[in-house]
Amino acid sequence: EAEVAQSPRYKITEKSQAVAFWCDPISGHATLYWYRQILGQGPELLVQFQDESVVDDSQLPKDRFSAERLKGVDSTLKIQPAELGDSAMYLCASSSQRLAGEQFFGPGTRLTVL
Amino acid sequence: KQEVTQIPAALSVPEGENLVLNCSFTDSAIYNLQWFRQDPGKGLTSLLLIQSSQREQTSGRLNASLDKSSGRSTLYIAASQPGDSATYLCAVRTAGGTSYGKLTFGQGTILTVHP
Numbered sequence: 001e002a003e004v005a006q007s008p009r010y011k012i013t014e015k016s017q018a019v020a021f022w023c024d025p026i027s028g029h030a031t032l033y034w035y036r037q038i039l040g041q042g043p044e045l046l047v048q049f050q051d052e053s054v055v056d057d058s059q060l061p062k063d064r065f066s067a068e069r070l071k072g073v074d075s076t077l078k079i080q081p082a083e084l085g086d087s088a089m090y091l092c093a094s095s096s097q098r099l100a101g102e103q104f105f106g107p108g109t110r111l112t113v114l
Numbered sequence: 115k116q117e118v119t120q121i122p123a124a125l126s127v128p129e130g131e132n133l134v135l136n137c138s139f140t141d142s143a144i145y146n147l148q149w150f151r152q153d154p155g156k157g158l159t160s161l162l163l164i165q166s167s168q169r170e171q172t173s174g175r176l177n178a179s180l181d182k183s184s185g186r187s188t189l190y191i192a193a194s195q196p197g198d199s200a201t202y203l204c205a206v207r208t209a210g211g212t213s214y215g216k217l218t219f220g221q222g223t224i225l226t227v228h229p
Contacts, residue, residue, distance in 0.1 A: 006157075033217075042118070042203055042219025043158070056215065091157055099207065099215055100145045100165065105158040 002026040004106035006092050012112045018080035021109045024073070025094030033103065034067055034077050035091040043091055049075060050098055082113045116141045116213035120204055120220035127194055127227055135189040135223045137204030142185050145207040149178050149189050152201045152222070161202075162189070166209070194227045201225070 005024040013019050025032050030051050035043035046065065048056040051072040060067065064083070069075040079086055089108045095101035117140045127133055137147070146165045150158040162171045162178040164187070170179040177190040191198060201222040208216055 004157075040221070042205070042221050044219070045216055048215075089155075093158075099209075102146075102148065102160055102163040103217060104160060105150075107157040110155065 004092055004094055004104055006106035006109055008109055009107060010110045010112075012114065013082050014114050015084055016081040018078065019082050019111065020079075021077045021090050021092075021111075023075045023077070023092030023106060025075075025092070026096075026104055029094035029096050029104075030072070031095045031098050031101065032069060032075050033093040033095075034075070035093065037089040037091055037108075039088070043089075046077070055098070079111075082111075084113050087111055087113045115211070116206060116208045116216070116218040118204060118206055118218050118220040120202075120223050122223060123221070124224040125226070127225075129194060129196060129227055129229050131194050131227075132190070132192050133194055133225070135191070135202050135204075135225070137187040137189070137220055139185045139187075139206045139218070141206075141208055141211055141213065142182050143208065143210040144182060145209050147178075147180055147187050147204065147206045148217070149176075149187075150203040150205065152203060154201075158203065191225075194225075196227050196229055198227050199225055 032049040034046045037043040047067045049069045091108045093103045093105045121136045149161045164180045175192040203222045205219045
């Protein structure tokens with residue numbers, strides 16, 4: 001069964017360091033999403049890609065976060081420098097349709113910033 | 115801005131009981147509504163997707179209904195089992211306004227089914 005892959009699963013870093021997360025969506029899914037989930041809350045969208053283009057990054061803290069999907073397949077989310085408040089679960093999802101499609105999520109990356 | 119509320123925040127039931135989880139949303143202009151399950155420290159598993167033109171969807175012991183005009187959805191779980199213990203999240207894809215195109219999540223219902 002096709003799945004969204006993410007790595008690493010866990011990341012511990014010190015504040016002011018740089019971290020990067022990787023996501024490989026389900027094959028053929030043109031739409032890719034990055035979410036952040038704080039413990040006890042629902043996920044919140046950080047950035048949405050349609051193929052290689054960003055279609056929504058209104059909630060991405062652009063002073064420290066960046067995301068790319070250069071070839072329209074896998075994607076990388078980077079934080080530089082990391083802050084204590086960035087500790088959260090970072091989830092990647094993909095769908096075959098931009099607006100009405102079902103979203104499928106990966107296992108997530110648990111980030112702890114010390 | 116779309117807001118999604120889930121009630122109750124937590125639910126503990128004995129095995130075998132039928133139960134209902136509730137979800138409400140403020141903007142009825144939606145593309146679809148999706149129910150997810152999340153086990154501790156894990157990602158989200160999609161359970162059911164209801165398009166805006168549909169009233170309900172069923173999968174095994176799960177049945178989800180949608181009343182778009184009143185901004186409500188319910189997830190019905192029949193004959194609950196300990197393996198159903200997880201957090202259940204409701205999310206809506208909004209079709210207009212400042213939340214256009216976004217999937218907005220509720221905070222979830224933590225379900226515990228005890229033997």
